[in-house]
Amino acid sequence: TLLADVCAAAADLLPDAYGRRVLLYALAGRSPHYVGADALAVLRAGDSVRAATSRKDPATRRAELAAAVAPALAEWAAGAAGAAVFEPLPSQAVLETLVRAPCDKRAAWAAVLALVAREIGPGHVLLHPVANRVVASCILAGHAPARAAAADAAPPFAGNPAFAADVLDALVEGGQLAAAAKAGAFPVRALLEVPATAERARQLLRPHAAEIAGSGNATADAIAALLK
Numbered sequence: 001t002l003l004a005d006v007c008a009a010a011a012d013l014l015p016d017a018y019g020r021r022v023l024l025y026a027l028a029g030r031s032p033h034y035v036g037a038d039a040l041a042v043l044r045a046g047d048s049v050r051a052a053t054s055r056k057d058p059a060t061r062r063a064e065l066a067a068a069v070a071p072a073l074a075e076w077a078a079g080a081a082g083a084a085v086f087e088p089l090p091s092q093a094v095l096e097t098l099v100r101a102p103c104d105k106r107a108a109w110a111a112v113l114a115l116v117a118r119e120i121g122p123g124h125v126l127l128h129p130v131a132n133r134v135v136a137s138c139i140l141a142g143h144a145p146a147r148a149a150a151a152d153a154a155p156p157f158a159g160n161p162a163f164a165a166d167v168l169d170a171l172v173e174g175g176q177l178a179a180a181a182k183a184g185a186f187p188v189r190a191l192l193e194v195p196a197t198a199e200r201a202r203q204l205l206r207p208h209a210a211e212i213a214g215s216g217n218a219t220a221d222a223i224a225a226l227l228k
Contacts, residue, residue, distance in 0.1 A: 003065075007072035014076060014093040015084075023073060024093060026065040027100040029153035033092065063102075066154040070101035077108035085112060085131040095134045098163075099141045100154040109161045112138075116170045119179075126185035138163040139190040139197075164190070164197040177201070178208040184219035192226040202227055 006013065006022055013019030024034045054061070077084070077097045084090035098105055098112070115125035116135065125131040141163060142156045168191050171177040181188045191201040205212065206227050213224035 003068055007069055010069075010072045010076045011080070014073075014080075015087070015090050017089060020089060020093055023069050024096055026062075026069040027073070027096045027154050029062065031153060062154055066100065067102050070097075070103040073097040073101050074103050074105050074108055077105065078111065081108045081111040082115060085115070085125060085134045086128055088130055091130050091134050095137055098134075098138055099156050099160065102154070102157045102159070104159075106161060109138075109163075109166070113166055113170050116167055117174045117176070119174070120176050120183055120185075124180075124183075124185075126180050126187050127183055132186050135167060136187040136190045139167060139187055139194060143194045162196065164194050167191065168197045168201055172204065177204055178211070181205055181208065181212045181223050182215045182220060184215060184217040184223070186219055189219060189223050189226065192223065 009019075010023060013023060021034045024031075028034055056064075073093070074097060077094050080090065081094050084094050094108070094112075098109060112125070112135065115131070118124060120126070126135060141160065167187060168177070171180055171188075177188070188201070188205075191197045192205075205223070209224055209227045212220050212227070215221075
């Protein structure tokens with residue numbers, strides 16, 4: 001089938017500014033991050049026709065599309081995530097796969113966690129301006145309200161890894177949690193905001209509150225404020 005051919009070409013399509021949209025549409029729906037205004041207008045124009053002729057409701061169709069592309073996306077992410085999270089376009093594909101693909105994504109997530117566990121320093125995944133958004137968005141997945149613009153996206157997959165707990169565990173085991181907070185890592189702020197990790201992260205970071213507050217960057221200040 002056409003979709004099978006598209007999935008087979010995932011490694012070539014996902015790093016491409018236009019090719020990625022075909023696969024990401026199955027997970028992220030009409031998100032303006034991936035679908036341009038002109039294309040959105042065309043899709044909306046066909047909604048009434050689809051409603052009158054389709055035998056499937058939109059939710060069923062979305063679920064089937066997501067299930068069809070998920071294995072190919074997860075396989076790609078498992079091999080590419082370690083580098084792709086640092087690149088603007090591929091990082092979006094990694095994020096959507098980790099959060100929305102309805103399949104086993106443990107291998108892809110393990111590649112990201114391996115980066116989280118490294119010593120905090122310039123270019124670390126938690127500090128990189130592109131990569132830190134991937135990690136923070138995974139932590140917040142399922143806790144932040146869905147954006148109206150992406151209302152037809154597949155929801156966060158119920159069988160996802162425990163993103164927040166995994167990140168916190170990786171930082172604690174590597175002795176990097178306080179260092180990440182002092183450096184102003186936005187994912188650490190996310191750990192303090194989600195119910196799964198908020199209290200534990202707060203207890204672990206409170207002894208370092210004064211150092212974090214004196215780090216001299218806005219995110220570190222916000223982290224310190226959450227420790228009060």
